[in-house]
Amino acid sequence: MATTPQALSGPGTGGRAVLRSTLTSPYGRKVRMAASVLGLTPRIEVIAADTRDLSDDLRRQNPLGKIPCLMTDDGTLFDSRVIVEYLDTLAGGDRLIPREGVARFRCLTHACLSDGVTDAALLMVYEDRFRAPAQKSDEWLTHQRGKVERGLTALAAAPPDPRRTDAASISLACALGYLDWRMPVAWRDRWPALVAWHDAFAAAEPAHAETERPQ
Structure with missing residues (x-):
């Protein structure tokens, strides 16, 4: 209740x-x-x-x-x-994260996967922003890019329900929004299922537009 x-x-x-x-x-x-x-x-x-x-x-x-x-x-x-x-x-619980059972851990795991994509994308951006050209590591960038690509592939295969706003869908929407902004990996052509998911979630959830970064 x-x-x-x-x-x-x-x-x-x-x-x-x-x-x-x-x-x-x-x-x-x-x-x-x-x-x-x-x-x-x-x-x-x-x-x-x-x-x-x-x-x-x-x-x-x-x-x-x-x-x-x-x-x-x-x-x-x-x-x-x-x-x-x-x-x-x-807010009473069980709205963004299921209160108990396997559904709770499935939601949290999916949220962590999307957060991991964001983490790796952020590290790629930081490598480019804060290191002098001679200090940049292509090996490191490849390592992080692999995390983003594998994460997106897994998420595209089993995305959360775009009509239900929970911790998993919020984390995925924010990860994709960050990729759109900083563009460490061009994702839209390679994962069309996630493009469709993103569009559907944005249409269903007003908070998506309300929280977009200032232009």
């Missing part, structure tokens, strides 16, 4: 939790999309974080200095998978 969500409140925020993230982070987008689907967006204030700025207090909020990071009266939470499950629990 669903319960009324608790107040998301962080110290000094006027009854609102604080999400440290950016509007371009695929992991932050996962949290923002989950919050939108669950009706919790009005209770969360997004405050930009700069993971490379040594003066940003993000490092005190999350010792790893990573985003997203959610500060609530229940404590400070990270990473995105933990935050999404926390929000789902506040």
Whole structure:
């Protein structure tokens, strides 16, 4: 039975939790999309974080200095998978993640697979962005590209239901959105089943458009 969500409140925020993230982070987008689907967006204030700025207090909020990071009266939470499950629990549970049984672990595994695609794509982008040309490793890039390609192949063979918004579909939508933006791997021509899935999910879930990165 669903319960009324608790107040998301962080110290000094006027009854609102604080999400440290950016509007371009695929992991932050996962949290923002989950919050939108669950009706919790009005209770969360997004405050930009700069993971490379040594003066940003993000490092005190999350010792790893990573985003997203959610500060609530229940404590400070990270990473995105933990935050999404926390929000789902506040909303009564069993909405984004099945409460129990094999379905729960299947959903979480599919979400982790999509997150792994994002992780590998991000590492490819960072290799290109933060290393001098002479320092770049083609072997490393090939290694990460293989993860993206194998992950997309597996996801294309058994995608989540695009008409149901859960942790698995949110993670996949954010992974594909990141690939569209940064383009470490050209995916649309090679995995048309995922293009069709992405279009169907975007049409069915308003939070997809609501959480797209600023143009």
